[in-house]
Amino acid sequence: MKIFCVGRNYAEHAKELLNDVPTEPVIFMKPQTALLTDHKAFYYPNFSTDIHYECELVLRICKNGKAISEKFASSYYDAITLGIDFTARDLQQKQKEKGLPWEIAKAFDMSAVLGTWKTITNEEKKSSFQFQLYKNNQQVQHGDTKDLLFSFEKIIAYVSQYFTLNMGDIIYTGTPKGVGPVAIGDKLHANLFDEELLRFEVK
Numbered sequence: 001m002k003i004f005c006v007g008r009n010y011a012e013h014a015k016e017l018l019n020d021v022p023t024e025p026v027i028f029m030k031p032q033t034a035l036l037t038d039h040k041a042f043y044y045p046n047f048s049t050d051i052h053y054e055c056e057l058v059l060r061i062c063k064n065g066k067a068i069s070e071k072f073a074s075s076y077y078d079a080i081t082l083g084i085d086f087t088a089r090d091l092q093q094k095q096k097e098k099g100l101p102w103e104i105a106k107a108f109d110m111s112a113v114l115g116t117w118k119t120i121t122n123e124e125k126k127s128s129f130q131f132q133l134y135k136n137n138q139q140v141q142h143g144d145t146k147d148l149l150f151s152f153e154k155i156i157a158y159v160s161q162y163f164t165l166n167m168g169d170i171i172y173t174g175t176p177k178g179v180g181p182v183a184i185g186d187k188l189h190a191n192l193f194d195e196e197l198l199r200f201e202v203k
Contacts, residue, residue: 002169003030003112004159005056005085009149009174025150025158028102034112041203042110044184048088053182054175055133055141055190058083059152060117061169068160073153074125076165082131082190082198084113085172089181112172115190115198125152133190135182143176150174 007026036042044051062078085106092105133141145151150158155173159165182188182202189199 001032002163002166003032003034004169005030005172006150006155006174010143010147010176011149012177022149025155027159028106030107030112033109034107036110036113039199041201042086042113043203045088045108048090050088050090051182052087052089052179053133053135053188054085054087054179055131055143056083056085056172056175057129057131057143057145058114059171059173061165061171062167064164064166065160066164068157068165070153070157073156074122076156077152079117079119080129080192081115081117082192083115083172084188085175086111086113113198113200118192118195118197129192131190131192133188135186135188140180141176141178147176148174
C-alpha cells in the first residue's frame, strides 16, 4: 500500500504559508508506518515542538492503473474519508532553509491520521464535498472541493503518470487554509458534511 499526498492544493492555504500557488500537483509520499487509524490517540513526538494539523479529504483506490486518463479517473476510487497530514513545522522550516527533503517533517510515524471510510457512488462523485475540522469543539478548518486547484480526477491522472496505482493505495488530496498547532490534551474531530468520520486525542 502506498500513501500519496498532495501539497498546496487550495490557493488560500498556499498563501497562508507564503508559498507560490502551484501550476501542477505537488506530490509527496508517506510510508505505511505513518498511518494512524481506528481513532487511536496521536502521541506528540519528542523531536518537534511545533506539530501542525492539516485536515484533508482522502481517497481510496479501488483498482490497479497506470497512466490513467483524467476522463476515466473517477472509476479508480470507491471511498472517501477525512485524515490529518501532521507536519513538524519547525523541522520542515529547517529542511526548507537547507534545501533538503522534508520526509522527517512529513512522513514520521503516526503522521497520517485516517478516519472511517465512506463508500461513495458515481453520482456523489459529481458533487462537491464539504468538510470541517474542530479542535476542542472549535471549528478551525473548513474545506470545499469546489475550491481545489486540482480535482480528484486530475490528481489520480497525474500521480498515475509516475507511479502505478494499486488497489488499497490512498491519496490525501490537500488541506484548506486554517492549519495550526496542536498541544497535548487537544481533542480533534472532523466531519464530512454533518457526518463525523474522524475523532482522536493528542497525548
